[in-house]
Amino acid sequence: MVKKIKLLKMKNPNTTPKVTLVGAGPGDLELITLKGLNAIKHAEVILYDALVNEELLDFAPIATKIFVGKRKGFKAYSQDEINLLLVKYAFSHGNVVRLKGGDSFVFGRGYEELEFVEKYGIETTVVPGISSSIAVPALAGIPVTHRGTSTSFTVISASLSNGELNPDVKYAAQSNGTAVILMGLTKLDEIVSLYKRAGKFETGIAIISNGSLPNEEIIRGTISNIQFKFEENPVPSPAIIVVGEVVNLQPITENVVANHELIYA
Ligand SMILES: C[S@@+](CC[C@H](N)C(=O)[O-])C[C@H]1O[C@@H](n2cnc3c(N)ncnc32)[C@H](O)[C@@H]1O
16 A cells, blocks of 8 residues: 655656766776766755765756765655655655665665655666675676686675574575675674685685775685684775686786886887
């Protein structure tokens, strides 16, 4: 059943209610699609999350901007409240952009929001974003697949909604593919022990914090030594954990230097 919603006063009766879900990319301002940027430029209202680069909001100088993410000093909106705000602003203002980090359909609850607003007959559009799950490893020089090294990759949330370790990590530890684990810093010990149980002591593992941003930090190691390295340098969230043989590949920049030496020696 569709819940009755008390609507806000209509600002512009000529606009059609519309919600556009836009993926803002992993953080670097330029890692948004052209389509996403155009949607921002035409927005009347933007509801945005904590992992969104706020400089993107400057492209919509007159839009109403509402921060709905979780951050110290800000009211944290529940998912139900965000759903209602989307409907209310679509009817009162017309063109609403829902701006989320990375891609809205990768652990972004984007589909839930679309399902909700569509029940009110509101037109919706999805603009995919560059997900941190692929872009952040790529920027650290780690391909999620590489011929002869890894023929698959899995993107996993470390925790289930009850806070327990996602059992899919166990299956990833048994596979030869690459595991890209999101929201996993607090579960590092449990992740490592699953890989050790699978006999993968020398498998490469990287922790990439604040990928694509000026404060990016990368820790590279193996399953055997990563806990020690993380204790020495406890990088903050948001962070991605990449596990697999692809992490042991030599960074491309080092290869380039080596080739130059070969040519000009
Ligand atoms: C709720 S998920 C959202 C993922 C997002 N929808 C995407 O496609 O990138 C948030 C998690 O993504 C990862 N993440 C997002 N942006 C990141 C970044 N710039 N650097 C490292 N990890 C990031 C972290 O694991 C973070 O806890």
